[in-house]
Amino acid sequence: MTEQSSRPNRSGKPRQHGENPSRGGKPQFRGGNAKPTTAHRRLRDEPEEKFIRRAIPDIDTPFTRMGIDARVAVNLPPMGIDAPSPIQEKAIPGIVEGRDLLGLAQTGTGKTAAFGLPMLTRLLNIGRKPEPKTCRALILAPTRELATQIAENIDAYAAGTPIRQFRVVGGASINVQTMRMERGVDVLIATPGRLIDLIERGAVDLSQTKYLVLDEADQMLDIGFIHALRRIAKMLPRERQTLLFSATMPKLMEELAESYLTDPLKVAVNPPGQAAAKIEQGVHFVNQGDKATLLAEYLAKHRDELAIVFGRTKHGSEKLSKLLEKWGYKVAAIHGNKSQGQRERALAGFRAGETKVLVATDVAARGLDIPEVAHVYNYDLPNVPENYVHRIGRTARAGRDGRAIAFCAPAEIGELRAIEKAMKSQIPVVGGEVPFEAAKIRERGGPAGRGAAGQDARKRPARRPSRAPKSTQRT
Ligand SMILES: Nc1ncnc2c1ncn2[C@@H]1O[C@H](COP(=O)(O)OP(=O)(O)OP(=O)(O)O)[C@@H](O)[C@H]1O
Ligand SMILES: [Mg+2]
Numbered sequence: 001m002t003e004q005s006s007r008p009n010r011s012g013k014p015r016q017h018g019e020n021p022s023r024g025g026k027p028q029f030r031g032g033n034a035k036p037t038t039a040h041r042r043l044r045d046e047p048e049e050k051f052i053r054r055a056i057p058d059i060d061t062p063f064t065r066m067g068i069d070a071r072v073a074v075n076l077p078p079m080g081i082d083a084p085s086p087i088q089e090k091a092i093p094g095i096v097e098g099r100d101l102l103g104l105a106q107t108g109t110g111k112t113a114a115f116g117l118p119m120l121t122r123l124l125n126i127g128r129k130p131e132p133k134t135c136r137a138l139i140l141a142p143t144r145e146l147a148t149q150i151a152e153n154i155d156a157y158a159a160g161t162p163i164r165q166f167r168v169v170g171g172a173s174i175n176v177q178t179m180r181m182e183r184g185v186d187v188l189i190a191t192p193g194r195l196i197d198l199i200e201r202g203a204v205d206l207s208q209t210k211y212l213v214l215d216e217a218d219q220m221l222d223i224g225f226i227h228a229l230r231r232i233a234k235m236l237p238r239e240r241q242t243l244l245f246s247a248t249m250p251k252l253m254e255e256l257a258e259s260y261l262t263d264p265l266k267v268a269v270n271p272p273g274q275a276a277a278k279i280e281q282g283v284h285f286v287n288q289g290d291k292a293t294l295l296a297e298y299l300a301k302h303r304d305e306l307a308i309v310f311g312r313t314k315h316g317s318e319k320l321s322k323l324l325e326k327w328g329y330k331v332a333a334i335h336g337n338k339s340q341g342q343r344e345r346a347l348a349g350f351r352a353g354e355t356k357v358l359v360a361t362d363v364a365a366r367g368l369d370i371p372e373v374a375h376v377y378n379y380d381l382p383n384v385p386e387n388y389v390h391r392i393g394r395t396a397r398a399g400r401d402g403r404a405i406a407f408c409a410p411a412e413i414g415e416l417r418a419i420e421k422a423m424k425s426q427i428p429v430v431g432g433e434v435p436f437e438a439a440k441i442r443e444r445g446g447p448a449g450r451g452a453a454g455q456d457a458r459k460r461p462a463r464r465p466s467r468a469p470k471s472t473q474r475t
Helices: 038-053 086-097 111-124 144-157 174-181 192-200 223-235 251-258 288-301 314-326 340-351 386-392 410-423 436-443 452-459
Strands: 101-104 135-140 165-168 185-190 211-215 241-246 265-268 279-285 306-310 331-334 357-360 373-378 402-408 429-431
Touching: 086 101, 086 111, 086 265, 101 111, 101 251, 111 135, 111 144, 111 185, 111 211, 111 241, 135 144, 135 192, 135 223, 144 165, 144 185, 144 340, 165 174, 165 192, 174 192, 185 192, 192 223, 288 314, 288 373, 288 402, 306 314, 314 331, 314 357, 331 340, 340 357, 373 386, 386 402, 386 410, 402 410, 410 436
Parallel strands: 101 241, 101 265, 135 185, 135 211, 165 185, 211 241, 279 402, 279 429, 306 357, 306 373, 331 357, 373 402
Antiparallel strands: none
16 A cells, blocks of 8 residues: 555656545655654544455355355345346356356347456455555456446445446446556456557556456457457466356357366356347248338337347448338437437437437447347348347346347348357247248258257148238237
8 A cells, every 4th residue: 555655646757745536535654764753543444444354244145155245245136136037047156256257148138247246256365455556456348338238237246245247348438447447446348449448558458367258258359459458468467367258159269269278167048149038029021122121120119118229330220220210209219320329329328218219339239238138130130140149138137028120131141140050059030931942941840959949840831922911910
């Protein structure tokens, strides 16, 4: 803590006596030969003692029995978290013990708490403040919105404890982030690009980061992030605990994932890559030019319920949202061409239920937890097959029901096949004329192999074009 006294202040000048960068504005010790008095010593030690002596609630819950610190566990019931979900049950004990872990579980099954709760438990055992510019734990996420959501979750789990989180993402002031990092932080939640920027400015020092979490790990290991991740990983101590979580983990990625882990526990709830169990899925075959009208038909049947519509391009998504607005829908759009302010307002309005339809690119595919989302429409099929599972996973969160309809144009049959292959199951047809090529695949049992829906599809012959309904069947 005495190190703080010799650190420069925000203007770069040496700190003056009494100027304190930490919370509370207590007098600082003079550097050099100044001898600390008993009063000084008491002041210096106080935060640390407070840290350790804070009353630990005397509670016994399923989470405390798994080793979660009671100061964290006490925050869970008010959030509706009473008993651990399967991934939490499988992952938490190993993480509390200090093991590296690869955790795979379907969307909406509580992976954030599966890494957040044991990580906070371990941090609470340290009992010291972080040093300037450092963070004890680093959580990396692929999008700004997801980083924000994780930060909010960590705040909620850690309420009433001395643990502090800070979020650094693009689109926000880098100077503010630089200044905040001067104090150091317990948990840093970041998107990789902005973290690299801060490291290059000398604002973040990862040499003491003993915990690394990659949320949406397969996307973080993907080509768009891997270079940044490699640079970041080199700066972290070798002796650290690394946790990787996702709902999907393609085989190729799994090998790469292993290079970040030491003697990891592998925890998988259900075979990885499957859609959440309670999502009622369907594919509707439709010509590209008829998709907007079809979407409007579906939306009209559930005007009061929240729906996310996924488009492939920023431009296409923007155009679609404008069209829906013209047709009288309360709609907002979120994609890479929007400013950060617009993105945040769009999401806030949607979370609050003020806008009922959110048109989004894959920027909203991963991790976002908006429990009221009842419908997901894949207006365009994703070209990364795993993203289908993540997109539809924006509905049916934490055991709720949800529906997901994929609009498949004749040119998208290849994407549909790739998605079904990745999920190892067929998506039931709910409307439109099955193109000849797709019908043939379906008659053979499809690329899906022996998945549950695949078996279903074999029993039920593929819908013939002549018998296909003209409008939506199930909505
Ligand atoms: N044990 C629990 N009991 C009840 N609800 C829970 C529990 N754990 C988490 N939740 C709730 O479940 C929802 C989904 O959690 P979370 O966002 O962590 O899912 P996820 O597995 O990370 O999903 P995704 O793969 O989409 O990122 C949240 O609203 C969370 O508060
Ligand atoms: Mg998540």
